[in-house]
Amino acid sequence: MSNKDLPMQTSWEEAFDTLLWGADGLMPVTTVQVDTGTVLMSAWVSRAALRKTLEINKAVYWSRSRQELWVKGETSGNVQHLCEVRVDCDGDALLYIVDAAGPTCHTGRQSCFSWKLSPDTGLVCDRKIEEQPSQDHHA
C-alpha cells in the first residue's frame, strides 16, 4: 500500500473485503487489556472469527492447531469482552482491545508474553502465575 490512507468503508462487509487476508485466509491479531494496555496475547483470526467477535462482543480466534473457531475462555471462563477492533495501515493486522475476565495465558499468567529474551539472560520467565493452569489452549 502507498502513502495513501487505508480506504474507509462504511459497511462492515465492505471493510472485510478491504482487509488483506493471508493466503491461508488468516490474519494476525494482538490482544490488549483495555485499562492497563497490557499485551495479553497474539493469535490468528479468519473472516468467520472476526465476524463472530463483532457479533458476540467477545474475542474469537481461529485455532490453527484445532482448525476451528475458538471463543477465548469458553472452557476456562476467562473470556475477553470486546471493547474495540482496530486495523493497521496496511489492513493486514488487527488489534483487539478487550476487558479480560481472568488470566489470558493457559499457564495461568495474565499475559502470554511472560518470557523475556535478552543476550544477557537468554529466555527467562519473569511473570507470576495468577491461577491454576487451564486446559483452554488452542495455539
Next chain:
Amino acid sequence: MSNKDLPMQTSWEEAFDTLLWGADGLMPVTTVQVDTGTVLMSAWVSRAALRKTLEINKAVYWSRSRQELWVKGETSGNVQHLCEVRVDCDGDALLYIVDAAGPTCHTGRQSCFSWKLSPDTGLVCDRKIEEQPSQDHHA
C-alpha cells in the same frame, strides 16, 4: 505446546532454536511504546532480524514486500530504540517494547493501528497525523 512452560534457555542462540518459526522462517511481532503502552505496529521478523534487533538495540524487521531486513526509521529517522524483547507461551510470537523517536506509521500517525472497525461505523480512521507522511514503508 502443553500446559508446561516454554523451556527456559540461558543462551540466546539456544533460545532461537526454541522458538517456533513459521514455514517461511518468519514470526509475527507486535511493537509497543514503553511508557504509554500504545501498540505501534505489527510486522514480521526473521532470525536475522531478531538477532540484529538484539545486537543494535533498535527494532529490526523483515520486510515481506522488499524481501530484506528493515531497520525501522533508517530512512525517516523515526527509529525504535529497543527496551525489551518478549516471547509468548507458545514461542511463536514476539513483542518488542520500544521507545520510538517519532511516529511509527508511514502515514505520519503515531500508531499503525489508527483505524477502527465496528458494525456501527464500518472502517474509519480516528487518529490524527502528527507529521508529514514518510517514504519509510516496508510492509
